Amino acid sequence: MIRLNHEPIDPAELCESVRSARAGGTVLFLGTVRELTGSVRTEFLEYEAYQEMAEKMLADLESQARQRWPIVECAIVHRLGRLEPKTVCVAVAVSTPHRADAFEAARWLIDTLKQNVPIWKKEHGDRGAAHWVHPGTC
Amino acid sequence: MIRLNHEPIDPAELCESVRSARAGGTVLFLGTVRELTGSVRTEFLEYEAYQEMAEKMLADLESQARQRWPIVECAIVHRLGRLEPKTVCVAVAVSTPHRADAFEAARWLIDTLKQNVPIWKKEHGDRGAAHWVHPGTC
Amino acid sequence: MSVQTTITVTVQLFAGAREAAGRGTLDVVLSDNGTIGQLRRALSEQHPQLAALAPHLMFAIDTRYADDHTAVAEHAQVAAIPPVSGG
Amino acid sequence: MSVQTTITVTVQLFAGAREAAGRGTLDVVLSDNGTIGQLRRALSEQHPQLAALAPHLMFAIDTRYADDHTAVAEHAQVAAIPPVSGG
Numbered sequence: 001m002i003r004l005n006h007e008p009i010d011p012a013e014l015c016e017s018v019r020s021a022r023a024g025g026t027v028l029f030l031g032t033v034r035e036l037t038g039s040v041r042t043e044f045l046e047y048e049a050y051q052e053m054a055e056k057m058l059a060d061l062e063s064q065a066r067q068r069w070p071i072v073e074c075a076i077v078h079r080l081g082r083l084e085p086k087t088v089c090v091a092v093a094v095s096t097p098h099r100a101d102a103f104e105a106a107r108w109l110i111d112t113l114k115q116n117v118p119i120w121k122k123e124h125g126d127r128g129a130a131h132w133v134h135p136g137t138c
Numbered sequence: 139m140i141r142l143n144h145e146p147i148d149p150a151e152l153c154e155s156v157r158s159a160r161a162g163g164t165v166l167f168l169g170t171v172r173e174l175t176g177s178v179r180t181e182f183l184e185y186e187a188y189q190e191m192a193e194k195m196l197a198d199l200e201s202q203a204r205q206r207w208p209i210v211e212c213a214i215v216h217r218l219g220r221l222e223p224k225t226v227c228v229a230v231a232v233s234t235p236h237r238a239d240a241f242e243a244a245r246w247l248i249d250t251l252k253q254n255v256p257i258w259k260k261e262h263g264d265r266g267a268a269h270w271v272h273p274g275t276c
Numbered sequence: 277m278s279v280q281t282t283i284t285v286t287v288q289l290f291a292g293a294r295e296a297a298g299r300g301t302l303d304v305v306l307s308d309n310g311t312i313g314q315l316r317r318a319l320s321e322q323h324p325q326l327a328a329l330a331p332h333l334m335f336a337i338d339t340r341y342a343d344d345h346t347a348v349a350e351h352a353q354v355a356a357i358p359p360v361s362g363g
Numbered sequence: 364m365s366v367q368t369t370i371t372v373t374v375q376l377f378a379g380a381r382e383a384a385g386r387g388t389l390d391v392v393l394s395d396n397g398t399i400g401q402l403r404r405a406l407s408e409q410h411p412q413l414a415a416l417a418p419h420l421m422f423a424i425d426t427r428y429a430d431d432h433t434a435v436a437e438h439a440q441v442a443a444i445p446p447v448s449g450g
Contacts (some may be wrong), residue, residue, distance in 0.1 A: 011153040012148075012149055012150035012153075015168060016149075019168065020224070021170070021171065021172060021173035021174075021176065021224040022173065023172070024169060024171075025168075027244075028242070029165055030163075030164040030166070031163065031164075031237070032158070032161060032163070032164060032233075033159070033162075035160065036160065048290060049291050050247065050336070050355055052339055053355065085159040089363065090362065090363045097172070099327055103244075106241075107241050110363060113362060113363060115360070116341075116360065117362050118336070118357050118360055120290060120291035120292075120361050120362070121361050122291070127334065131254055132291050132358065155389075169393065185449070186378055186430060188423070188444065189450070190373070190426055191423055191427075192449075250450055251450060252447075253447070254447065256449075257447060257448070257449030258379075258447060259449070260378070270445065270448065271448040272446055272448060
């Protein structure tokens with residue numbers, strides 16, 4: 001399941017959507033908007049996507065992960081729009097029969113998502129400064 | 139935070155208890171009672187602990203993890219008693235400034251918990267057979 | 277006398293590229309049988325406000341990443357993709 | 364004539380050990396200055412229903428794992444710990 005929209009991300013709903021009596025291990029990753037990056041305070045982030053391409057790539061990531069690991073259920077959710085610190089901006093949930101696979105697949109999904117998928121964030125600081133964040137800073 | 143009792147495990151509560159505006163990454167692991175192990179059907183599991191020692195060891199695991207990784211918040215919860223398939227039996231939640239540490243710490247915590255902490259489970263099959271589960275089978 | 281046939285490609289812009297251009301799409305004229313590499317140069321020349329960003333852009337054709345050797349057709353869905361930073 | 368001083372240690376039992384014994388604790392008599400290794404043997408000899416499991420047990424003294432060389436004091440909190448399988 002993939003989702004890319006402006007709706008709040010519900011960790012409990014995600015867990016229940018992937019948990020299964022066939023899956024002994026479930027791993028949920030939540031990305032949270034940080035208040036501080038080094039000594040720089042974030043007022044809010046603004047997320048934007050190339051919606052059509054990003055959705056296709058997220059669906060493709062899910063397919064690739066299902067080929068590499070024995071995934072029972074998988075969910076990849078990214079939120080868009082203006083997000084304040086402590087808001088969940090991205091989530092990946094994976095369930096597998098044994099836990100090692102769930103950890104590996106969830107890690108691979110979030111790492112690959114951040115490298116490739118056309119989603120951008122603009123950081124708005126507390127002094128009015130704003131800039132597009134470059135990869136590898138979070 | 140550590141907890142070892144008969145109460146249901148609430149994934150949403152755990153996520154919120156560890157999420158923080160200082161932590162960009164949160165990883166939640168949920169262990170779920172599987173219905174099948176190979177072709178053997180589980181009716182229910184019965185968990186038992188050496189409560190005093192297990193609680194001390196869980197608290198010690200949290201301390202060790204906090205020394206190895208820059209953990210913002212950490213929760214380790216294990217449920218006891220009779221648990222049916224699809225029930226959450228164990229959960230680990232970790233938040234860290236950057237996601238790699240949250241994945242590593244959560245993985246280390248659940249792996250080490252399963253190796254060392256005096257908690258046992260007895261598997262009750264659908265034909266009335268029951269046996270204590272040996273390590274490495276789940 | 278040789279006739280240079282050209283095509284006009286509409287490029288979708290996102291994030292920093294959209295802000296640099298002040299709009300969501302730009303038209304770029306390039307020679308027929310042009311490539312993404314030629315599109316990148318033409319974008320810089322025809323829209324100087326994107327010249328600083330152009331070397332750092334990725335491009336997608338019909339929602340797939342394309343490299344500088346990929347041919348660009350006139351009615352392809354072309355997008356300029358600044359370095360991503362999702363999550 | 365030598366006098367062998369002995370101590371009686373109460374061992375807490377869990378999981379398969381508890382079920383094999385049919386109870387939650389057992390008393391084991393061993394020589395003063397005895398070790399966990401001697402306790403393991405004495406447990407097998409004095410409570411044959413645990414003989415099969417004894418080689419696979421870990422022991423804890425005062426809630427910490429102890430090896431076979433660790434000395435056992437009379438009033439220590441001793442526990443027999445079958446292979447764990449939490450999670």
